[in-house]
Amino acid sequence: MISIDVIQSTAEQLMDKAAIEIPEDYHNGLRSAAKVETGSLSGYVIKAMLDNYDAAKEDRCAMCGDTGTPRWYVKMGNETTIEGGPIALEAALRRATANSTHRVPLRPNRVHPLWRTDHNNNVGIGAPEIEYGYEPGGEWIDLITVHKGGLFGTDYRMLFPSDGIEGIKRFYLDTLVAFGKRGLACQPAIIGIGLGGCKDTCMVLGKRAACLRVVGSKNPDPKIAELEAEFKELGNSIGMGAMGFVGKSMVIDCHIEVGYCHTGGMQMSMHAFCLSSRRAVARIYADGRVEYRTDPDWFTDYQRRETVEWPLSTHATLSEAPGG
Amino acid sequence: MKIREVQLSTTPDEQAIADLKLGDIVYLTGLLYTAREGVYTRALENQANLPLDLPTESAANFHCSPAATIREDGSFDMGAVTATASFRFAKWLPQWMQKTGAKLIIGKGGMSSEAYKEYFVPNGAVYLSTVGYGTGALLGRGIEKVEAVYWHEELGLAQAMWVIRCNKMGPFIVASDLDGNCLFERENKKIAKNLDKVYEGTRPAVLKRFGETDDREDELIG
Numbered sequence: 001m002i003s004i005d006v007i008q009s010t011a012e013q014l015m016d017k018a019a020i021e022i023p024e025d026y027h028n029g030l031r032s033a034a035k036v037e038t039g040s041l042s043g044y045v046i047k048a049m050l051d052n053y054d055a056a057k058e059d060r061c062a063m064c065g066d067t068g069t070p071r072w073y074v075k076m077g078n079e080t081t082i083e084g085g086p087i088a089l090e091a092a093l094r095r096a097t098a099n100s101t102h103r104v105p106l107r108p109n110r111v112h113p114l115w116r117t118d119h120n121n122n123v124g125i126g127a128p129e130i131e132y133g134y135e136p137g138g139e140w141i142d143l144i145t146v147h148k149g150g151l152f153g154t155d156y157r158m159l160f161p162s163d164g165i166e167g168i169k170r171f172y173l174d175t176l177v178a179f180g181k182r183g184l185a186c187q188p189a190i191i192g193i194g195l196g197g198c199k200d201t202c203m204v205l206g207k208r209a210a211c212l213r214v215v216g217s218k219n220p221d222p223k224i225a226e227l228e229a230e231f232k233e234l235g236n237s238i239g240m241g242a243m244g245f246v247g248k249s250m251v252i253d254c255h256i257e258v259g260y261c262h263t264g265g266m267q268m269s270m271h272a273f274c275l276s277s278r279r280a281v282a283r284i285y286a287d288g289r290v291e292y293r294t295d296p297d298w299f300t301d302y303q304r305r306e307t308v309e310w311p312l313s314t315h316a317t318l319s320e321a322p323g324g
Numbered sequence: 325m326k327i328r329e330v331q332l333s334t335t336p337d338e339q340a341i342a343d344l345k346l347g348d349i350v351y352l353t354g355l356l357y358t359a360r361e362g363v364y365t366r367a368l369e370n371q372a373n374l375p376l377d378l379p380t381e382s383a384a385n386f387h388c389s390p391a392a393t394i395r396e397d398g399s400f401d402m403g404a405v406t407a408t409a410s411f412r413f414a415k416w417l418p419q420w421m422q423k424t425g426a427k428l429i430i431g432k433g434g435m436s437s438e439a440y441k442e443y444f445v446p447n448g449a450v451y452l453s454t455v456g457y458g459t460g461a462l463l464g465r466g467i468e469k470v471e472a473v474y475w476h477e478e479l480g481l482a483q484a485m486w487v488i489r490c491n492k493m494g495p496f497i498v499a500s501d502l503d504g505n506c507l508f509e510r511e512n513k514k515i516a517k518n519l520d521k522v523y524e525g526t527r528p529a530v531l532k533r534f535g536e537t538d539d540r541e542d543e544l545i546g
Binding site: 019040041044045048049051052053055056059061062063064065066067101102103104105106107108109111116117118120151152157158159160162163164166167169170171173177181182183184186234237238239240242243244245246274275276 | 327347349362388389390391392393401402403404405406407408409432433434453455456457458459460461462463464465479480481482483495497508511512514515517518519522523525526527528529530531533
């Protein structure tokens, strides 16, 4: 059984880490962009951002004043049980969100959509979001927090099979250019694209593609991986860079995730995970061990499975947790 | 191109503003305050009295909600500060500038050159953009002291009016000048030349959306 106290204390640590420490994969991606950027203004912006990451870590201060809309992705091995059950888990994550908002501090961004009521702690109706995933083996829980910015760079469109790759490219460029002007999307960003699913799952897939995969990762379908590389190149050939200034750095990486969709449709969503691509991850085991990392490792073969059945037993034997 | 760095007061004189050029990097010293839709609504629509003597104390309006909290003893903990997109405040800005004499509007993304010509230039004001826009930790280092927070009970911490004493806070980038020129529009024009080439081989969606046509009688299939 996983201790609820360890869940809450780990969640609070994760909130700090996400807000303060830029993940290494994105950091390296931006360093590479700095090397090739020739635009004088956009190059200056990237250099300032790199300095900013150092300042945030040195001062233990949030890297960006807009600390986004904190949310949780929770993944569990098939044998996991939680002290107090799922209700206790959700309470612990809401407590961690509220406490950390006050302690770091984070900006209390979350308000009621109509009455603009602010609890000053990033907790409210439906906030923070908590989403779940499961893996075949083991007794462990992965806590992943993502503090994504919430206003610009995301769009959805119902495309159809006859729109083809040319239509996908058009919507991709339209979204990049529209939100890239004046730098509203806070580019260069990790671009996540969701293709297929239903309207809601298309948005979920694209958002997860942006937030839950690391820079440099590839979709296991080689043709989709080729598209990812082509789209990254295409985005960086627009002639636009950071803050919408002339430059060549729009896309640090492009991730595409797909889901089976209605036979008549080809849903598409676009998401930009910004210059402050904030995510932090920890795995907690039943014996109380906690391992921190920055790769959510969300999209496993199991998450992308196509089949009816999944061979549970082979994965159960791979369980890392003692007693799990 | 060499980028010029300028030190500027938050109550700048006319000459100091006239000397600013598009793309200059600015560091600010003096008092600045945050004000966005909450403060504008309360001050302009609900006619609440301003808690500061403006522009004598400060002529610098930051479109910002800081990552900040009020400690139990009433002191403040302010970490990162970053701007929010300014275009959404065009509805209130002309009246706000008249009322407060703001000379420096600081935010994200700037305004249109029409807005600059219409009410920035006549008020002797320019727009400064934050850099990045996420250099919150660097800007945080420029905070000498959080002097006060007003209206946080009515508006919440994110919309409250924070008054910050800053010392060489930056970097900011000059995004408009006293001729009403707009840095972002200048850059957009250069980028637009390449767009046709980038779009080659793409195709518009077979199902259009309103917004892509303003004629509501139009069919959207294409």
